[in-house]
Amino acid sequence: MKKLALLGAVLALLAVIGAGWFVAPYSAATNLEEDTPYVVKQGATLTSIARDLEEQGVIDNADAMLLRAKFLGGDAPIQAGEFMLPAGASFATIVDMLQNGDVIRRFVTVPEGLPSILVWERLMAEDLLTGEIEVPEEGSILPDTYDFERGESRAAVVARMQGAMDTYLAQAWEKRTDKAVVKSPEEALILASIVEKETAGADERPMVAGALSNRIRIGMMLGADATTIYPITKGKPLGRRIRVSELRSKNPYNTRAVAGLPPGPITNPGREAIAAVLDPAETKALYYVADGTGGHAFAETLAEHNRNVAKWRQIRRERGEM
Template sequence: MKKAALVLGAAVALLIAGAGIWFANGWYGTSTVSKNAGFVVPQGASVTAIARKLETEGLIPSADDFLLRARIFAGDGTIKAGEYSIPEMSTPSDIMDILQSGDVVLNFVTIPEGLPSILVHERLMAVEGLVGEIEVPEEGSILPDTYDFQKGEERSAVISRMQAAMDAYLAEAWEKRTDKAVVKTPEEALILASIVEKETAQADERPMVAGALSNRVRIGMMLGADATTIYPITKGKPLGRRIRVSELRSTNPYNTRAVAGLPPGPITNPGRESIAAVLDPAETKALYYVADGTGGHVFAETLEEHNRNAAKWRALRRERGEM
């Protein structure tokens, strides 16, 4: 009788041990991940919803088994929203470790210097992986840069980071302004910087353009920037034609060929260099500048000198067949 009880006990123990090994192997030793895969944890998803999604995408054999084993083996770690990379042959234990690590895959979107807000909006709406609707952000509120985002992230959250970056940089740059700066407020700095951004594509020329425009502001002279005249018509998009005489004569506050002073707001999202240029412009007496045919500009202190430079530019354009 004793011998039979011992045999039965040993058999039960073996069964329990075998069941334990089988149960643990289902967490630590098996995998249905046949190749490297991406997996997105939606914002606010429950562990049950995540397990169902893992099963649907073929990364685990059973959501119910995963949840049962997770309660025993995974502790109380938090699963964080975002996109994750799941390597080939990952076990359920490996997958849970990855999801609890917060080591998300980052994607990137670049906002170039001088991109107007209407095109920032179009760019973000076209980015795959971002979700949610957004309004066109306020002009000049976005700091051009490259920003990371997680798949499934709200577009509004990305916009908020871009605007916070502009606020932080503008505040820092404003504190470093010199006595040469003609702008009276950070808002005026943004407006003038947006014009500098549109007037020249050459980074090394921005302080000089800022200097000439600052001189005009200082003496109450009209800025004469075509980009400001175009802005109310296209909101920053290319005009696609020559400016009409009627548009140049319009007295709307953005037409700096008809109204002196700064326009009422920025005409694009200026980059760091343009903002820095208006806060520390080149020390110059120049009031005028015109394209020189190489991508840059030639500057002049007098209208007579400027007219000669402009005549050379028109002659060069005729020679190139552009007029």
């Protein structure tokens, strides 16, 4: 009996030693010397990742680690995305991170009213994106914050931005009121882009949309300087005062010389500007001018508007701007 007990103890000890031998490498530190970003492509498997880590010298034996992961690791699927692997992380830690950890999200923001040429510049300046793109069609990008992964193509990011605009515009169009003067989603985008450029105040957008809608309704010229500037700069700041010759030019974007909407958007309008032209404020105003506080003074008659213009000029003189 004593011999049997001794044999059992020896076998148990050997089992513990064997288990330790099997488990220890799985939980031991790898060759990662510093925190390292690691990208898991869509469709990657634990096998392909282990082989890749072996090739990079992070682990010494992919087959040995895969065998241990089969018995000791979880069965959750591997996530696609970018992860930050900590220095010295064990293979067990790496597997758990790729199965259950947080994917690193990176973001690019398109502010309301950012023209497509500047969207293009912003995307091309993002070093973690790949591939070349053309300047997106004006008005096709929905201003918002978008996430992306390291190594993702710029074309894919633009497609998401444009898909978001298509979706929002279609939904907003269905909610338009009978106060809207635009006859199509495309016209809504054009007018919204003008509203976006005419005021930076969210609370003013419906009122500006109302005044511009009144002008369209009676066949009056819109008179928006931003449309006149657009063919010259493609949405970038002009950096100088508009020339008289430019104000008199009969190009289709010059709404001081040509009645109606210009042929296309002059920037990428946000949700609030689009909503404003589809449900403009009820107003008789036809005119507006800056009031010196960051907003605008609205007027129904030209005489009232001229008085507002005189006040604005006086404010500018007092500021030394004239």
